[in-house]
Amino acid sequence: MCVWPGKKVLYWRLTPTFGTTNNSEARNGRCEPKAHGARRMVLSAEFDHVSSSSKPTNEAWNLSRSEARKRADTYQRYHIETATTEDAWGIPRRFNVKVGKFGLAKLIFTEFFRYFGHWETVFSRPCTYGVFSGPVGGFSPRPDLCVGCLRCEVQHPDFVTVTPNGELRALGDKYLTFHHIYTIDQEAKMGTVPVRGQGYRGRFGGPGFDGMFTDMSEIVRPSRDGIHGRELIGTAVDIGAKPMHLEFDGEGNITNSPSTFNIQVPFIFDAPSTTLESDAVARIYAEAAEQVDTLAILPAKSIERLGLAGPNVVPIVTCSGCSVGPGTRMVELANWNLETYSHFKDQGYTVGVRLEMAGEWLSSLLEMQDCGVTVFHLLADHHGRSGDGRFLIETLKEAHMALVEKGVRDEVTLLGSGGIAGADNLPKGIISGLDAVGLDHVLLVAIQARLSGDMQNRDAVTVQLPKNLDPVWAVQRLVNLSCSWRDQMLEILGAMGVREVRRLRGEFGRSMMCNELEAEAFGDIEGFPGGGQ
Amino acid sequence: MAFSPGEVKFPTKKLFEKTTHLMQDGMNARAFGDFPKPEALGDARWTDDLILATWFMAETGEIPENFNYMTGDSDGGFDRLRFKFLEEENWLAHGEHLDTRLNLNRRDDGRHQLTPDLPIYGGGMSYGSVSVNVMMSRARNSKKWNSYMSTGEGGYPEELYQYKENIITQVATGYFGVEERSIKASPIIEFKYAQGAKPGLGGHLLAAKSGGEVAKLRGSVPFVSLFSPFPFHSTYSVEDHMKHIDWVQTINPEALIAVKVSTPHDVDMVAVGSYYAGAHIIHLDGSYGGTGAAPEIAKKNIAMPIELAIPKVHKFLIKEGVRENVTLIASGGVRTADDVAKVIALGADGVVFGTSDLVAMGCTRCANCEGGPSGRGCPWGLTTTDIELQEWVQPDWGEKRLDNFYIAVQWRLRDIMRKLGLSHISELRGRTDLLRYVEGSEQ
Numbered sequence: 001m002c003v004w005p006g007k008k009v010l011y012w013r014l015t016p017t018f019g020t021t022n023n024s025e026a027r028n029g030r031c032e033p034k035a036h037g038a039r040r041m042v043l044s045a046e047f048d049h050v051s052s053s054s055k056p057t058n059e060a061w062n063l064s065r066s067e068a069r070k071r072a073d074t075y076q077r078y079h080i081e082t083a084t085t086e087d088a089w090g091i092p093r094r095f096n097v098k099v100g101k102f103g104l105a106k107l108i109f110t111e112f113f114r115y116f117g118h119w120e121t122v123f124s125r126p127c128t129y130g131v132f133s134g135p136v137g138g139f140s141p142r143p144d145l146c147v148g149c150l151r152c153e154v155q156h157p158d159f160v161t162v163t164p165n166g167e168l169r170a171l172g173d174k175y176l177t178f179h180h181i182y183t184i185d186q187e188a189k190m191g192t193v194p195v196r197g198q199g200y201r202g203r204f205g206g207p208g209f210d211g212m213f214t215d216m217s218e219i220v221r222p223s224r225d226g227i228h229g230r231e232l233i234g235t236a237v238d239i240g241a242k243p244m245h246l247e248f249d250g251e252g253n254i255t256n257s258p259s260t261f262n263i264q265v266p267f268i269f270d271a272p273s274t275t276l277e278s279d280a281v282a283r284i285y286a287e288a289a290e291q292v293d294t295l296a297i298l299p300a301k302s303i304e305r306l307g308l309a310g311p312n313v314v315p316i317v318t319c320s321g322c323s324v325g326p327g328t329r330m331v332e333l334a335n336w337n338l339e340t341y342s343h344f345k346d347q348g349y350t351v352g353v354r355l356e357m358a359g360e361w362l363s364s365l366l367e368m369q370d371c372g373v374t375v376f377h378l379l380a381d382h383h384g385r386s387g388d389g390r391f392l393i394e395t396l397k398e399a400h401m402a403l404v405e406k407g408v409r410d411e412v413t414l415l416g417s418g419g420i421a422g423a424d425n426l427p428k429g430i431i432s433g434l435d436a437v438g439l440d441h442v443l444l445v446a447i448q449a450r451l452s453g454d455m456q457n458r459d460a461v462t463v464q465l466p467k468n469l470d471p472v473w474a475v476q477r478l479v480n481l482s483c484s485w486r487d488q489m490l491e492i493l494g495a496m497g498v499r500e501v502r503r504l505r506g507e508f509g510r511s512m513m514c515n516e517l518e519a520e521a522f523g524d525i526e527g528f529p530g531g532g533q
Numbered sequence: 534m535a536f537s538p539g540e541v542k543f544p545t546k547k548l549f550e551k552t553t554h555l556m557q558d559g560m561n562a563r564a565f566g567d568f569p570k571p572e573a574l575g576d577a578r579w580t581d582d583l584i585l586a587t588w589f590m591a592e593t594g595e596i597p598e599n600f601n602y603m604t605g606d607s608d609g610g611f612d613r614l615r616f617k618f619l620e621e622e623n624w625l626a627h628g629e630h631l632d633t634r635l636n637l638n639r640r641d642d643g644r645h646q647l648t649p650d651l652p653i654y655g656g657g658m659s660y661g662s663v664s665v666n667v668m669m670s671r672a673r674n675s676k677k678w679n680s681y682m683s684t685g686e687g688g689y690p691e692e693l694y695q696y697k698e699n700i701i702t703q704v705a706t707g708y709f710g711v712e713e714r715s716i717k718a719s720p721i722i723e724f725k726y727a728q729g730a731k732p733g734l735g736g737h738l739l740a741a742k743s744g745g746e747v748a749k750l751r752g753s754v755p756f757v758s759l760f761s762p763f764p765f766h767s768t769y770s771v772e773d774h775m776k777h778i779d780w781v782q783t784i785n786p787e788a789l790i791a792v793k794v795s796t797p798h799d800v801d802m803v804a805v806g807s808y809y810a811g812a813h814i815i816h817l818d819g820s821y822g823g824t825g826a827a828p829e830i831a832k833k834n835i836a837m838p839i840e841l842a843i844p845k846v847h848k849f850l851i852k853e854g855v856r857e858n859v860t861l862i863a864s865g866g867v868r869t870a871d872d873v874a875k876v877i878a879l880g881a882d883g884v885v886f887g888t889s890d891l892v893a894m895g896c897t898r899c900a901n902c903e904g905g906p907s908g909r910g911c912p913w914g915l916t917t918t919d920i921e922l923q924e925w926v927q928p929d930w931g932e933k934r935l936d937n938f939y940i941a942v943q944w945r946l947r948d949i950m951r952k953l954g955l956s957h958i959s960e961l962r963g964r965t966d967l968l969r970y971v972e973g974s975e976q
Binding site: 424491 | 548551555559574578610613726729797820822823824827835836842845865866902906966
């Protein structure tokens, strides 16, 4: 796997992380970020003495021009620190290589005489990847190194066979395929954008997210700076409610400032399946979320028991009696309950509600919005399907448009989990209407958990974690995956000429649906469904 | 960190003989069916049958009987389209009277009148992404077919000047290797705005493949990654694009102008804008096209497949009343003679071949063009400038393989034409009424 330049692409962090939150306790210092967050708090603190009504001038900050310049030069761009993390247990190799020993011996014998004296020629091997470079060459091939170029099998069809490894192909299911699992593993190992030669190899269009293409522009790029213009693309998203318009008091002060906080990537870590009760995994998610500056959504009981509370951890609460630890910015209700909602809302928390997309979910969403809920976490099954079998693209669009229709879209944050299997699903989920995308199964794959059983239904999958799971290793795997997926997001945004991911939300015009394009292109061709002569 | 080329040396004569003999014999053994199809060969776009059929055609110049040489297994696009052939008694005779030539200049502006023998020319593959030997093979074959091949964005190696009448100089966003000398030498100048496999992302030659000669031609130092930005930093409008064209036309007033773009939603508008800016050839590169290196997320996910873009552009050019003044070329997933005919039936005038040329010379589409774990590039000697590996493809052999492949492609194109009752390939353009869409067991 090779490094694509986007790996080190960053953007200016100009927004104080907690500067716009309405959480009074957070403002009062209940947020005690750990190592990574501390750097952000310094910036935040620097802005604290500037009143919200002051103009953001150097004078207001008591800075000379040179000091201001110096300060500006110390701003840090958002950056995810990656490090190569080898597999804890090896993912099955891609190919098996078999060499007929008799055939090989015969070849060497023949060539010994044909090329006598030219030993380099006699012992040359048809592999540049080292499959036959072990101590006894082809007599003991090293299939782990095989990339499937097939030169050996073509050159020596009588005694070399390269076959796809069935063990690898058995991983996953029809949705989260072995291709996804292999790619996620590489991304979590390297933290880079997978780059390969040759073109696309799969089916034309396809179901689910495969049926959506993202748009691009031939001449527009997000900025005139940098090599590709993607260096300054923002991936931060706001969680919470923004007013649809500003209101002022008699003295001109804003009375309804946004009640949001932001995270630096448009994805969050959703709680693992309830079939996996692992304290280690909870710790890993929480730590990785903090390092990446996103959110880890975990059961409140686990958070309390393990002492994981903090600004990057979101407890799932079931009742108003649930305890929420220090530093918490947001909670999620496992189920809608007005009393529980009010309890946490009144304490100043951003309160989200987990909502399975089944039954009358959309009406419920709108009713809850009427009650003041500002964050909804929509849950599809792990194949991205709602209760009535529809895919995320359709259901998310429905939710987004219902809120637009109601004129409250910016007052609501839509999160969505289920059915995310690859990096391309991120922009497609956001185009479909999400503010941020929830990652679930892919996180387990990244830490090399083996998933089996019913992988579609929530809370039915069987999860086998690697033996002796090293938390430091696992955190780095999730950080690597986050970096890789963020960078891939930047590629898509760069191609579109979109400068920040927030502008992509619900931008259906930035996508093309394969079935619609086919109807347009093939509609007059005989035999095309719904068209033709 | 600079890439270290390691211990690689020019192959000895004996090693060259042994390796090329084994590789070429092995390809033939597979293509002639002496051994079973390799289990790990092929994918949905390029099935094992398509690859082996292409090897067979490249070896013999004939159509194979035992492989499906017409369609892949991608379950859409070209693979779901078939021709509505006439009853056999109405078929035309097969022969040279069936005209497959392509007119590249429809502007009647006194510039070169270029008519390759096939509605095909060679797509850009830069020096660096492929070796000089591969470029020479393609250049020689282009000369034989009165056709053209694009340099890609990597400069114009000195060896190619002997075939300058058949070489297209590509001007892309990094301007690598673009010189007034090469612009003056070329009958066609191609502006590459984007590439189908990685639209909107620019180019990237990995350090491992940017060896001494490659770097020199690109005006760089060896073994440093070279980025071609996206898009042209001087082009933000059709007016800017027109100034670009004006620049090369000042240097070479006779040259035709080709504009290569990918396939976004508004590709039809882009095409018309390019035409009005002065393009003779509008070249659409679809999202299923080849690449020497591209982020996996870009392939397929950004922009649309070529099958879906062609009718859109063709119809819009007609609506604008300029269709007869411009040549529409398509690429990006065009694999076979049948695909070529389908492209034309959907509304284009011709196609650009890229991956097909490489498959004809032995590519198995293993996707390690960018260097792979070895860092040396293609083990078949195609997409590499490694001093040993590139020797496995010699221009004489490569030229012959391509020539045979094109002979077979022309035969099949004529076969399709005669079964449709058409005597000139241009009569097929936009004839979607001669296509049918198949589903399920019909595929």
